[in-house]
Amino acid sequence: MFGHPRVRYQRGYRMPRMRDMKPPQFDYVAPASVPEAVAVLAERGPHSRVLAGGQSLLIELRYRTARPALVVDVNRIPGLSDITVDDGSVHVGALVRHAQLERARFDDPLAGLFRQVAPYVAHPPVRARGTFAGSLAWAHPASEWCALAMALDAGIELDGPSGPRRVPAASWFRGPFATACLPEELVTGVRLPRPPAGAVAAFAEHRRTHGSFALAAALVMLRVSEGRVDWVRVGLANAADVPLRAVEAERLITGEPPQPDLLAQAAARAAAEADPPDEPHAPAAYRRHALATLVRRCLTRAVETAGAP
Ligand SMILES: Cc1cc2nc3c(=O)[nH]c(=O)nc-3n(C[C@H](O)[C@H](O)[C@H](O)COP(=O)(O)OP(=O)(O)OC[C@H]3O[C@@H](n4cnc5c(N)ncnc54)[C@H](O)[C@@H]3O)c2cc1C
Known part of the structure; x- marks a missing residue:
């Protein structure tokens, strides 16, 4: 059964059945524009929560870990539901659903990564409602989209009482x-x-069952030019x-021919950079081993896709 990650592994905790859980009472408002939403949040922000796809918030409400x-x-x-591409960037609106990214067909290597991830x-019903931006706002450490945002230096765009601002992924996750x-x-x-044009992507994940959160996941984007890796990103x-x-793993490979030994070293380096949680069903050492395997698999697959030796 799906359990809320904040409570599910506490010793002695008996998971209540989801159908027995009822959300607390709350007021509801559905603004028709961003300025309207910002005005409401400015007034009642600390006591309110934004609802996007609802695939995490509704669970929080039912478990009462959120009481807005x-x-x-x-x-x-x-x-807010558009994916737009300009010369330098791809913009994903706040209401773009996971399912839209599964079908991404725009002309950029990022579309291939979205389709793989x-x-x-989750599974199709969750993907039909849940949003990319909502995943970044919820910030589950196992979120595939959060790892992608981190690896690719995404900027998270916000609007609020002090006006719009953009926060780099590196300072977003606290x-x-x-x-x-x-x-x-x-x-x-x-x-x-x-x-860069010509970059290729690979993604790999280890999870207990189809649709459950990742025990560990890795993604790689890289470009090989004249037999050497000239651009690479590794996300975990x-x-x-x-x-x-x-x-550190990226630094090890950049400028080098992507030989299997080097890729294995880079994968081990990536796992050493990790500080995985230690949980009864997946100890830290097990997760670190999984991460090294997943990164090596992604690097190897990306190099093969790039057509390098
Ligand atoms: C069975 C199941 C399996 C799942 N498996 C996975 C998985 O494998 N990987 C994974 O990454 N996720 C998984 N999820 C979570 C899912 O991806 C959610 O869709 C996602 O985490 C949150 O997106 P949402 O649009 O549903 O946000 P909501 O549930 O609406 O909101 C989540 C949180 O983000 C805030 N928020 C949302 N949008 C905004 C916004 N625009 N501005 C400010 N705050 C905002 C909300 O206030 C809330 O606190 C799973 C969920 C379920 C139910």
């Missing part, structure tokens, strides 16, 4: 379920710098309290 006085449903705000996020978003702010979208999920970019 007001739920601000942003689903009726037009213009999306099928690992811990499990904690971000730089203020209670009065709304995430309006996520901007991802476009990888459930490798620490926050999503990680394995910069």
Whole structure:
């Protein structure tokens, strides 16, 4: 059964049945524009929660780990459901669903990465409602999208009483379920710098059952030019309290021919950069081993896709 990750592994905890759980009472408002939503949040921010796809918030409400006085449903705000591509970046609106990214067909290597990752996020009914931006706002350490945002230097765009601002992923994630978003702010979208032309992607995940959260996951984007890796990004999920970019592993490969020995060394380096949680069903050492295996698998697959020796 799906359990809320904040409580599910406490010793002696007996999971209540989800159907027995009822949310506490709350007021509900569905603003029709971003300025309207921002005005409501400015007034009642600390006592309110934004509702996007609801795939995490509704569970929080039923387990009563969230008790907002007001739920601000942003689903009726037009213009937040688009993926747009310009010269330098791909912009994912705050209401773009996981399922849209599973079908991404825009002309950029990022579309290939989205298509590889999306099928690992929950299962189809959740993917039909849940949003990319909501995943970043919820900040589960095992979130595939959070790892992708971290690896690719995404900028999270916010609007609030002090006006719009953009927070780099590196300063966004503050811990499990904690971000730089203020209670009065709304995430309006996520901007991802476009990888260089010719970059290829690979993703791999280890999980207990289909549809469950990752025990560990890795993603790689890289480009091979004239026999050497000239650009690479490595992202890790459930490798620490926050999503990680394995910069030491990236440094080891950049500028080098992608030989199998080097890829194995880089994978071991990435696992050493991780600080995975120690849980009864998946001890830290087991997770670190899984991360090294997943990173090596992704690097090898990406290099093969790039057509390098
Ligand atoms: C059975 C199941 C399996 C799942 N498996 C996975 C998995 O394998 N990998 C994974 O990554 N996720 C998984 N999820 C979570 C799912 O991906 C959620 O869709 C996602 O975490 C949150 O997106 P949402 O749009 O549903 O946000 P909501 O549930 O609406 O909101 C989540 C939190 O983010 C805040 N928030 C949302 N949007 C905004 C915004 N625009 N501005 C400010 N705050 C905002 C909300 O206030 C709330 O605190 C699973 C969920 C379920 C139910």
